[in-house]
Amino acid sequence: ETGVTQSPTHLIKTRGQQVTLRCSSQSGHNTVSWYQQALGQGPQFIFQYYREEENGRGNFPPRFSGLQFPNYSSELNVNALELDDSALYLCASRREDEQFFGPGTRLTVL
Amino acid sequence: AQTVTQSQPEMSVQEAETVTLSCTYDTSENNYYLFWYKQPPSRQMILVIRQEAYKQQNATENRFSVNFQKAAKSFSLKISDSQLGDTAMYFCAFMKTTSGTYKYIFGTGTRLKVLA
Numbered sequence: 390e391t392g393v394t395q396s397p398t399h400l401i402k403t404r405g406q407q408v409t410l411r412c413s414s415q416s417g418h419n420t421v422s423w424y425q426q427a428l429g430q431g432p433q434f435i436f437q438y439y440r441e442e443e444n445g446r447g448n449f450p451p452r453f454s455g456l457q458f459p460n461y462s463s464e465l466n467v468n469a470l471e472l473d474d475s476a477l478y479l480c481a482s483r484r485e486d487e488q489f490f491g492p493g494t495r496l497t498v499l
Numbered sequence: 500a501q502t503v504t505q506s507q508p509e510m511s512v513q514e515a516e517t518v519t520l521s522c523t524y525d526t527s528e529n530n531y532y533l534f535w536y537k538q539p540p541s542r543q544m545i546l547v548i549r550q551e552a553y554k555q556q557n558a559t560e561n562r563f564s565v566n567f568q569k570a571a572k573s574f575s576l577k578i579s580d581s582q583l584g585d586t587a588m589y590f591c592a593f594m595k596t597t598s599g600t601y602k603y604i605f606g607t608g609t610r611l612k613v614l615a
Contacts, residue, residue, distance in 0.1 A: 422603075431606050491543070
């Protein structure tokens with residue numbers, strides 16, 4: 390049990406739609422990162438938020454955006470969904486020198 | 500750019516036996532961290548073991564140990580006395596902090612099956 394939760398567990402959207410995924414961590418976890426894990430692949434870094442500001446980004450287009458809130462929750466927003474966005478989306482929050490992952494949201498784009 | 504390679508897509512081991520999972524990485528950095536994560540069917544990534552690159556001593560956590568060869572850029576995971584609960588995907592990951600960003604780069608994973 391990592392103390393990091395994500396919602397929803399599963400989600401089905403159609404191409405062109407927008408989606409918001411949510412992550413909740415615990416007090417003291419002031420850094421949150423989001424990852425995309427395509428089927429059969431390792432997670433790929435999307436971006437990181439620290440104290441409500443994005444402070445690092447991987448090779449993902451601007452239609453992937455996020456928010457971090459003072460209550461240790463965060464969101465990943467994806468606009469104009471494409472079929473290739475189908476994946477498991479993981480959030481990970483950081484406390485001291487350790488990163489804790491949530492169970493992920495499985496997004497299917499039809 | 501850093502890369503992480505896991506050359507064994509699938510492995511199996513008999514219960515109570517020992518298995519070694521391979522990982523190589525490519526970087527020009529000198530200070531970094533390496534990790535092994537376990538991802539069971541529940542999908543939650545669980546940290547198995549970590550190694551700081553500046554430490555020469557190999558990390559050990561109970562039945563899990565690593566063979567860290569910095570010059571060869573190799574970071575293998577040894578699981579001793581394998582248990583059925585060890586069945587999972589195992590990911591090797593490289594991490595370097597840059598201006599406060601903790602960016603993890605993962606390999607493609609090794610699916611380990613422990614057989615009864």
